Amino acid sequence: xxxxxxxxxxxxxxxxxxxxxxxxxxxxxxxxxxxxxxxxxxxxxxxxxxxxxxxxxxxxxxxxxxxxxxxxxxxxxxxxxxxxxxxxxxxxxxxxxxxxxxxxxxxxxxxxxxxxxxxxxxxxxxxxxxxxxxxxxxxxxxxxxxxxxxxxxxxxxxxxxxxxxxxxxxxxxxxxxxxxxxxxxxxxxxxxxxxxxxxxxxxxxxxxxxxxxxxxxxxxxxxxxxxxxxxxxxxxxxxxxxxxxxxxxxxxxxxxxxxxxxxxxxxxxxxxxxxxxxxxxxxxxxxxxxxxxxxxxxxxxxxxxxxxxxxxxxxxxxxxxxxxxxxxxxxxxxxxxxxxxxxxxxxxxxxxxxxxxxxxxxxxxxxxxxxxxxxxxxxxxxxxxxxxxxxxxxxxxxxxxxxxxxxxxxxxxxxxxxxxxxxxxxxxxxxxxxxxxxxxxxxxxxxxxxxxxxxxxxxxxxxxxxxxxxxxxxxxxxxxxxxxxxxxxxxxxxxxxxxxxxxxxxxxxxxxxxxx
Amino acid sequence: xxxxxxxxxxxxxxxxxxxxxxxxxxxxxxxxxxxxxxxxxxxxxxxxxxxxxxxxxxxxxxxxxxxxxxxxxxxxxxxxxxxxxxxxxxxxxxxxxxxxxxxxxxxxxxxxxxxxxxxxxxxxxxxxxxxxxxxxxxxxxxxxxxxxxxxxxxxxxxxxxxxxxxxxxxxxxxxxxxxxxxxxxxxxxxxxxxxxxxxxxxxxxxxxxxxxxxxxxxxxxxxxxxxxxxxxxxxxxxxxxxxxxxxxxxxxxxxxxxxxxxxxxxxxxxxxxxxxxxxxxxxxxxxxxxxxxxxxxxxxxxxxxxxxxxxxxxxxxxxxxxxxxxxxxxxxxxxxxxxxxxxxxxxxxxxxxxxxxxxxxxxxxxxxxxxxxxxxxxxxxxxxxxx
Numbered sequence: 001x002x003x004x005x006x007x008x009x010x011x012x013x014x015x016x017x018x019x020x021x022x023x024x025x026x027x028x029x030x031x032x033x034x035x036x037x038x039x040x041x042x043x044x045x046x047x048x049x050x051x052x053x054x055x056x057x058x059x060x061x062x063x064x065x066x067x068x069x070x071x072x073x074x075x076x077x078x079x080x081x082x083x084x085x086x087x088x089x090x091x092x093x094x095x096x097x098x099x100x101x102x103x104x105x106x107x108x109x110x111x112x113x114x115x116x117x118x119x120x121x122x123x124x125x126x127x128x129x130x131x132x133x134x135x136x137x138x139x140x141x142x143x144x145x146x147x148x149x150x151x152x153x154x155x156x157x158x159x160x161x162x163x164x165x166x167x168x169x170x171x172x173x174x175x176x177x178x179x180x181x182x183x184x185x186x187x188x189x190x191x192x193x194x195x196x197x198x199x200x201x202x203x204x205x206x207x208x209x210x211x212x213x214x215x216x217x218x219x220x221x222x223x224x225x226x227x228x229x230x231x232x233x234x235x236x237x238x239x240x241x242x243x244x245x246x247x248x249x250x251x252x253x254x255x256x257x258x259x260x261x262x263x264x265x266x267x268x269x270x271x272x273x274x275x276x277x278x279x280x281x282x283x284x285x286x287x288x289x290x291x292x293x294x295x296x297x298x299x300x301x302x303x304x305x306x307x308x309x310x311x312x313x314x315x316x317x318x319x320x321x322x323x324x325x326x327x328x329x330x331x332x333x334x335x336x337x338x339x340x341x342x343x344x345x346x347x348x349x350x351x352x353x354x355x356x357x358x359x360x361x362x363x364x365x366x367x368x369x370x371x372x373x374x375x376x377x378x379x380x381x382x383x384x385x386x387x388x389x390x391x392x393x394x395x396x397x398x399x400x401x402x403x404x405x406x407x408x409x410x411x412x413x414x415x416x417x418x419x420x421x422x423x424x425x426x427x428x429x430x431x432x433x434x435x436x437x438x439x440x441x442x443x444x445x446x447x448x449x450x451x452x453x454x455x456x457x458x459x460x461x462x463x464x465x466x467x468x469x470x471x472x473x474x475x476x477x478x479x480x481x482x483x484x485x486x487x488x489x490x491x492x493x494x495x496x497x498x499x500x501x502x503x504x505x506x507x508x509x510x511x512x513x514x515x516x
Numbered sequence: 517x518x519x520x521x522x523x524x525x526x527x528x529x530x531x532x533x534x535x536x537x538x539x540x541x542x543x544x545x546x547x548x549x550x551x552x553x554x555x556x557x558x559x560x561x562x563x564x565x566x567x568x569x570x571x572x573x574x575x576x577x578x579x580x581x582x583x584x585x586x587x588x589x590x591x592x593x594x595x596x597x598x599x600x601x602x603x604x605x606x607x608x609x610x611x612x613x614x615x616x617x618x619x620x621x622x623x624x625x626x627x628x629x630x631x632x633x634x635x636x637x638x639x640x641x642x643x644x645x646x647x648x649x650x651x652x653x654x655x656x657x658x659x660x661x662x663x664x665x666x667x668x669x670x671x672x673x674x675x676x677x678x679x680x681x682x683x684x685x686x687x688x689x690x691x692x693x694x695x696x697x698x699x700x701x702x703x704x705x706x707x708x709x710x711x712x713x714x715x716x717x718x719x720x721x722x723x724x725x726x727x728x729x730x731x732x733x734x735x736x737x738x739x740x741x742x743x744x745x746x747x748x749x750x751x752x753x754x755x756x757x758x759x760x761x762x763x764x765x766x767x768x769x770x771x772x773x774x775x776x777x778x779x780x781x782x783x784x785x786x787x788x789x790x791x792x793x794x795x796x797x798x799x800x801x802x803x804x805x806x807x808x809x810x811x812x813x814x815x816x817x818x819x820x821x822x823x824x825x826x827x828x829x830x831x832x833x834x835x836x837x838x839x840x841x842x843x844x845x846x847x848x849x850x851x852x853x854x855x856x857x858x859x860x861x862x863x864x865x866x867x868x869x870x871x872x873x874x875x876x877x878x879x880x881x882x883x884x885x886x887x888x889x890x891x892x893x894x895x896x897x898x899x900x901x902x903x
Contacts, residue, residue, distance in 0.1 A: 307759065329759030338757070346757040351750040356743070369740045376738075391776045 004063070005030040006051070006082070006162055011060035021057070024219045024271045026212050028162065033184055035204040035225070037237055038214035039436030044197050048164055049194075052084050053077045053144070067237040076511075083160030085151040087167045091139045097150050098122060098135040101157050118157075125156045128235050129186055130179075144294060145176040152183070163187060164195045169203055169272050170433075173293045174464060174497040181207045184454060199237070199436050201230045213237055236461045238438045248448045251472040254284035255319075257456035258336075258425045265297070265304040265312035273312070274300035275343055276480040282425065282456040286482055289459045289471030290490075293500050299341055299479035306338045308346070319424060332361055335424030339414055339431050341460070347414045348402045354397035355383035358417050390416035391442075408439035413447055426450055429460040464493050479501045491502050528813050531863035535811075536825065538862075539855030543848045545842070550795025552850075554839040562832035562852075572774065574715035576827045578787065581721035582607070583823035585780025586805025588732055589636075589773045591814035595736060596769040597749030602643060603777040604802020605665035610636035610778025611785045611792055613667040618786060619679050619693050625702050629724075629782045636778015637771045639665055648763040651850025654770065662798055670794050676848055692785075692792040703788035721783040728779065733816040745769055772773030777802060807853045810860060826853055 006028040014022040028034050032101065034241060038044045048427050049055045053071040064080055073079050077084075080439050091100050098115065100123055107114040119135055126133055131149045140172045141415065146234040148168060155163055165184075168179045184194055184207050197206060204211050209341060211228070213220040213236040235241055259281050267274035275297040282288045288296050303309040305316050305373040307328040315324040318334055340346035348357050359368055359379050368378050383398040392412045394400035402410060411431065418426065428447060447470055451457050461467050467474055467488070476499040483505040486496065498504045532752045544564065545553040586603045586854045593600035600606075613635030617628040641658035673679050673692065681687040684697045695703050709718040736742035748765045756762050784801065785792055808826055812818030833849040840848075 085634055087613065306757075327758065332759050340757060345751075345753045347754065349747050349751045349754045353745065360747070360754070363743055364740055372739045374738060374740055374743060 003030075004028060005065060007063040007066075008047065008051060008404060009060055011047065011050055011057045011062075013050055014058045017499040019217050020048070021221075022217045023060070026215075027222075028193050028195060029210075030193055031188055031191045032194055032209040033188055033207050035196045035198060035208035035211040036214070037198065037199060037211055037233060038202060039438060042237075042436075043216040043217040043366055044214055045166065048084065050193070051077070051082065052076060052164065078160070080094075081159060081161040082092065082163070082164065083155030083158060084164040085166060085168055087147065087170065089147050089151055089338065091147060091150060093140040094138060096136050096138055097133050097142070097153075099355060100139060100150055100156050101135075105158060122153060122157060125153055125507065127459075131154065131156075131182060131183065134346045144441075145172055145179075148172070148180070158206065160192075162193050162195070164197070166197045167199075167207075168196075168211060169198065169200060173501060174493065175501060177203070186300065199200060199265060201233055201437075204233065205230060215239060233439055238436070239256070240438075243264045246444045246448060246469045248470075249452070251286045251451065253309050253472070254454060256280040256281050257284050257319055259317040261307060261315050261317075263301065263304055264312050265300045266310060266312050267300065268309075272480075274480050275304060277314070278477075278480070278482055279314075280475060280482065282458050284424075284454045284456050285451055286472045287457040287459055287470055288473045288475065289461055289467050290475050290477055291461060291464070291467045291496060291500060292477035294462055296477050296500075298477055300480075301477070302338070302341070302427055302460060304456075306336065325421075332421070335422075337361075337418035337421050337423035339418050339426070339428040341429035341433070343407075343410055343414055343478055348410060350401070350403040352402055353398065354387070354392070354394055354400045354402055354405070354413060355379050357384045357402050357413060358398075361417060361421060386413075386416040386420055389420075390446075392416060408435050411439065411443070413472060419446060419450060423455060425458065427458045427460075430462060431459070432463065432466060440466075464496060467496070468493060478501055478505070523642070527863060527866050528818075528859075531866050532811055532818075532822075532859040534866075535855055535859040535862045536852075539852035539895055540659040540856070542855060543852045545624070546821060546844075546848045546851060547779040550844050551839055554836075557738035558727040558836050558839065562829060562848075564756035565835040566834035570713045571715040572831055574710075574713040575832050576728040576824065577722040578717035578719070578789075579821045580827035581725040582780040582784035582801050582810055583804055583827055584722075584725040584729055584800050584820055585783065585807030585820040586777050587812060588729055589780065589807075589811060590805040590811035591816065591819050592736075592771060592776060593773040594809055594814040596765065597752065598644075598647070598744040598766065598773070599655050599682060599750045600640065600643075600658060601655050601775075601806070602661050602665075602676075602769065602802075603638065603780075603805045604800075604822070605658065606636040606639040606774040606777035607781040607802040608662075608669050608807075609639045609665045609781070611781030612672070614702075614782035614786050615679065615792060616676070617867055618695060619698045619899075620676065622699045623702065623709045625704050625786055628702050628786055629704075629779060631869070632778045632782025632786075633775045634778070636781065637775035639778070640770040640772075640774015641767065643888050644774075647770070648766040666796075667800055670796075672814065673792070673794055681736060690794050694791060695788050700788075702784060702786055704786045716789055717787070719786060719787055724783060725823075726777075728776070729816040729820050736816065766791050777805065783829055804853065813859070813863075828879075829853065835891070 002426070003026045008024065008026040011021050011024045012019065024047060026036070026047065036044050036047070046055065051071065053073045057071070062071060063069065069080060079162050086443065092103065094104070098119055102118045107118050122135055125131070130324070131153055133146060133149050133153065134250070137441050139150065165242060172180060181203070184196070187194055198204060199514065207476070208225045210222055211225050211233065213223045213233065215237060231241070261279050263275055263278045264273050265275040270502040278301060281290070290301070292298050300309065304311040311324070313382060315322060318336065319322065323331055344350060349360065359382065362368060363374065367471060368375055380398055386392065390412050392410050394405045401412070405413070415431065431443050431447070435443070447457055447459065459471060471488055474488055474491065475482050476486070476496060478500060479502065484499045485506065540559070544555065544559045547558045566572055588606055589603045589606065590600055610632035612627040614632035617623045617631035618625070639661055639741055643654045643661060646652040646657050647654045676682050679692050680689045681691050681693050684693045686694065686758065704719045706719045706720050712717060712718070736746060744755070744760050747758070747760060748762050752762050780801065784790055804826060807820055808822045811823035811825070829852055830849055833845045836845045
């Protein structure tokens, strides 16, 4: 009997032009939480896709309990009791929780569903592991954290022993993250083995026993978490020392650049307002952070002020000028730059080249066109300047298709484009979402640099570390309203978490705190 | 050199060539099935007929011109993210407008062509505006407008005695007047080309079509207008984010698309050799624009060659009579055209075998993006019924 429940030995997986996994070995012990750490594009997802049967490796083999197994598709993986919670949940929105859990393995008698026993089993599992769900609720009606629990129950229902979590905490609140960690510890005690993909070092320190680090498709090493530090792990991951603290001087707020008064935005999902009577100011030379759990109106607020959706009430001002009814293009000309939340949906035309994307906001300016003809040379030179200045890396420089670039570089390209417009107000929505520490460090520096140059920066973030480190002033949003205003120097993460979860709220926004 | 073989352009051309060959092969099998004795000769005539005489070659060019236009119509809409299945309706209305201008109002040929363009544009505008304002799927509207266009034109022609051939001394009244007798100035000039090719079919329409194709190429690739249109096609949300008026672009795109098909109808029926026949079925010239656009990968230059090819095959097919019945010939030609349009599929298959240099290498590390979509799909399909 082998020590390891799953071994991936010398796995090599090539894609056209690159080696995504280069001779990687990963050994998972029974009953351990094993973290898989690496930057974006380090090969974590590829490795897990190999284990889950989505890819076939060119070299290497997979062993379960010491025996070589062949995993051709997810069904094989499932038969070997390997289960996975994907980063983007794979649930049927209009089905109930119970239906989703039994989907694919429906208990039936001659084709007739036998939901009763399924329900009993689901309830038993949810009781046993503290995974509270309502089996009859529809997926579209429940929170993201609850949806994740459904995904976990799906694995348990199939009696999986090896559980893969692909960046499970990205969408959770601090409290929900703590709960998840507790659940993971419970699995561990049960003897289940967990593979935990992440690039958040705190979580590894908190829950993992061992950690395997990948960098650029290569195996860097496996360490015992108890014997290492955050700094060491991040150095293994990035290949250099990373500064976790954002260096910045005190902020010197100037005149009010942007002012929103009583902004209300209707929700697309339900009849309530997604943003309800929100007023705020952003001054020159300060970074104001709108913090909150996903889905509390931050997205809609930004879409409202930038013009992507219509506000139903309220007015907005830029440098004292009313821009409530200005078009997106007009706002852009007046000096609003917007780093959008979804870089694939809004930020980039993925099938356009990098240079075409870099002029997406400005292609119509005389600088880049003459009588309707695009000045190819001018575009190329501008793109090359930005690529160098912002260190945007890609396969073929300006003519690389945006789709083929890594997430971090796509984001850098968007930031390059938006910052180079020399805006008065920079609206950055989750600018570091899904990026690795190296890229995050860079983007934070850019935001602070913009601030120091006297720009007003409105940052929307779900990451509390980011909120605490980068911002000069924090506004917490809960259910479409601003429920508190804080100074990052004096407030604690726990305190913020309570406001974000709606457990506490300040009376008005005057700074007076009221215990709930 | 090796680099060149790995380029995306090369794969696109190779994919088109392979699908054409597969089409011919299956066409050949059908020839054997229907009449084995003449199969080899039949295939030979499909392949060589178009070049057998200058008259045949002139006919290839003559039919290619309207095909280029309908191909451009469909391809232009594709590039901007719309599926204009209404090219045949726009083509019919364009033809009607050209003929009315020529026969009823006795206007010169170039005015007739402008009339055709406007007619087609209007027939494209309505689905476009419905899509932009009410988000009505353009496929559905334009299918309805195909039939609306056809029957409106038939109805109008039946009630315009001057338009019909019998008014001008011919015996049949189910077709429009021959332009030679009604208004010779409406016939597209031949500039001596007919004598050069020794063919009645030859006129300058192929040059008009190629010129327009080049114009479309310039608009799409060199101008801010094309940049906006393509951006909307690729990613509507990002275009809106960038301040582009997506609704306006949808309408404009359908108007231009319709105008192109309209011109196609114009140049075909203003040739002097074709007469519009009142029938109750949609004109295939418009629908053939779809395979032309697919075969040409929606690129204006590719569409020129795709249209020439399809026209060439059609001329070759006509030579199969009388050994094969007309319907059988239609089937065989349709199969060849149909399979040619599979070039996209072939391209994807080729893409897996030939490793392109574009779209993967990146300086920082492996790009996750390109191989991603397939496994995602695989999960959905396979994951759906686990165990």
